[in-house]
Amino acid sequence: MRLTLLGTGAAGGMPLYGCDCVDCRQAQADPGLGRMPCSALLEWGEHRLLLDAGLPDLHRRFAPGSFDGMLLTHFHVDHVQGLFHLRWGPAVPIPVWCPPDPDGCADLLEHSGCLDFRPVMTHGHTWQLHGLSITPLDMVHSRPTLGYLFEYHGRRLAYLTDTKGLPAHTLRLLQGLPSLEVLVIDCSFPPGSAGRNHNSLNEVLELHAGLRPRSTVLTHIGHDLHGWLQRHTLPPGVRAGWDGLSLELCEALA
């Protein structure tokens, strides 16, 4: 399976609106240096699943029928705003699997158009989609939020955003796995910063040490952390995601 990071930015993105720092000015001049809303595309076999839908130009990037459905982590606007436009028109219904959160984004749920919301997932209850195993995992955030463990042909990838730390039962489930290839995880703040709803690098390094994935990739990167990353090095096994980064997990040999 392959995971391509479509967006790796925190809610404010890069460049931050109105910011005059050197990194934001660079990202203003060259959008390729910026960070779009945190989201990704998962591909396996002939299938494709969008993880979150915050890209404002989602309807231009993905024609109807070009993916099998969407998996939402939660209903904060930077993770769902691309859905607003998508629901109009005669497109065939698009499955949108999401956490149960009736107050999440009332306008979307009330006027869902071609979006077929399926808010039925529960922590730890693995389900199958065209041969892919999907296990929802509780996160620690200000809205009901799920991360996801994906398993396909013996490879395991966890996509965990938005979250601050991890609940004990999520940690236990991940530690009980025989192996974890890739951990993509919310890291919004530089070391020493504290946020209520997102990890700083300290917290991520602690999780990396505890879960021991082969590779940890930071996403939902905030503006201050972006600047920090330009001037510091990450420890082995940990790297910063960027918009467009593809992570290929080849099939495990028996």
Add this chain to the structure above:
Amino acid sequence: MRLTLLGTGAAGGMPLYGCDCVDCRQAQADPGLGRMPCSALLEWGEHRLLLDAGLPDLHRRFAPGSFDGMLLTHFHVDHVQGLFHLRWGPAVPIPVWCPPDPDGCADLLEHSGCLDFRPVMTHGHTWQLHGLSITPLDMVHSRPTLGYLFEYHGRRLAYLTDTKGLPAHTLRLLQGLPSLEVLVIDCSFPPGSAGRNHNSLNEVLELHAGLRPRSTVLTHIGHDLHGWLQRHTLPPGVRAGWDGLSLELCEALA
């Protein structure tokens, strides 16, 4: 003063997501033929005011400080979605004048960031902004909605969307004007179609006959009307707006 239409599309825009008709296919191939969310830029003297904020790339088009504020017609998502991203970051406060509608878009009002919402306008109460007279006008829509009459150096322009018909007291106010140069008005459907919240062309032609502006310009154009306009002619004094159309109102001579 000058009004530039930034977007002239109904909520679903052009191309309509998933639509395979000839017009949508053309707009898919050439975005210049499409229609973005209904919005406009008003310029007078050295000043600029955004009318509605539904363009998803608003933060890229308009740097902080490049306009004096925004005037919202109402809180449907296709008129405010560009605000979600804009509110982050260290930008100086941006005045956003809007109808009072506490349930309009809870997430925006609760987490307003640099947006300085001013929901204090009332039908018929004219106020001044840098020499521009602004008169809010009640519309007929599914949310509290205001159209606007702008007066500057003896020229009058009315921007009336989203609405189905006009309330009697709004009609009376407009009919009492000595002159109306330009009427920009919601026209979402072709003749013979009926909508609950938007005008069809029949209804607009009736308003055009009753208000007798020098020029009536259609906006919030739906997909079916867009197709109809490709194959029909409008009566004299009435024309369809398009994204990028600038309407210049020179100063009236004494």
